[in-house]
Amino acid sequence: MTQKQTPSQTIGPFFAYGLTPEQYGYNLTSIAAPDVANKDQAGEHIRIEGQIFDGEGVTVGDAMIEIWQADAAGRYAHPADSRGSNADFTGFGRVGTGTDPERRFFFETIKPGAVGDGQAPHINVIVFMRGMLNHAYTRIYLSDEVEANAADPVLAGIPDHRRGTLIAKRDDSGAGPVYRFDIHMQGADETVFFDL
Amino acid sequence: MTDKLGFKPRNWNSHPAYLSPDYKSTALRSPTKPLVPLAQSLSEITGPVYGHESVGPLDADLTRNGATAGEPLGERIIVTGRVLDEDGRALPNTLIEVWQANAAGRYVHAADQHDAPLDPNFFGGGRCATNAEGWYAFKTIKPGAYPWGNHLNAWRPNHIHFSLFGPSFATRLITQMYFPGDPLLDLDPIFLATPEAARGRLVADFSLEATEPGVALGYRFDIVLRGRNETPMED
Structure with a gap:
């Protein structure tokens, strides 16, 4: 029997003790964390960090970001990926922007490999926050993947002046590689959000 | 790649618009440019896998999981x-995360400054997973209404927040369950941002069948996630 989709509603401002409890110091086990990869995980270990800006350029301190990515070999830990999953790497991370004084989000993970379907390596992102009635999908591409990005069919479909909003800038000046990925909800630099 | 099936699109007749001016926080936080269509690939038809193994022994009983010295x-x-x-197929072994205010309308969250008492025996967060036929259940305390700053004398109706993954990144859903007969529903900009024909899907039904005699009233709330496309996608 045909059913109709349950409508989305906002995550609201008070999600942290339910969805990101350990990060915020609440007494409930978290199912996911900003640390996506353990130290022994194969692949290049990277940090992703950024801020979310509202339409007035103010940083958002009550958002939640989720990421979903392939492992270093480009495999997803999911039954639909028939190549077999890497059991040690779930590829899923979750972070709130409410525990950092500068309202940054961050993930400690590994650099994803190319899935092998012509797309450049990328990390899938969902943004939730008070004031958003539906979550927003976007993607993180990686600035050092110049050739792969140039051949990526999704990036190719984005107007030139907006493509950069999807590309995280790699910084190798610190102890380990950091990719900076800011999310702009509105304005001239409004991030590309997808309908998928 | 084999078995590469996509999911039906988000039905924008069911979901609120990003920009819903009566809900004032949407003004500066909603995307202003049209969403860019994205053909589903392995990245979208896969997603985190969470089920029963993610649910602790007390997680589905919010009347006990925060109790310190008695009952809430x-x-x-x-x-x-x-x-x-959408095709009526049960989604088995899928995780549901819930969070809510206590009976007085106060959240445990440190940022909640509403002048109503915290309950030392109630936390308000929990989780459960569906069984093989798609059924879930949790026990809790009916959440109270609380004021918020959207406009003068604004009050949120009683509600419980729900977060679900479903089978893929494409089926992710965060929503709120409301209670039947709540007079605040007709005044709530978040509920009212939902297309009128879809609002009823956010309101639970009282259920005598689900009521545990002598213990707790029952409410029935079914949740429908995006269905699968019937034809394989192009690679």
């Missing part, structure tokens, strides 16, 4: 229902 105050309720896709 308020009206005990059982919330139960099925998680289905």
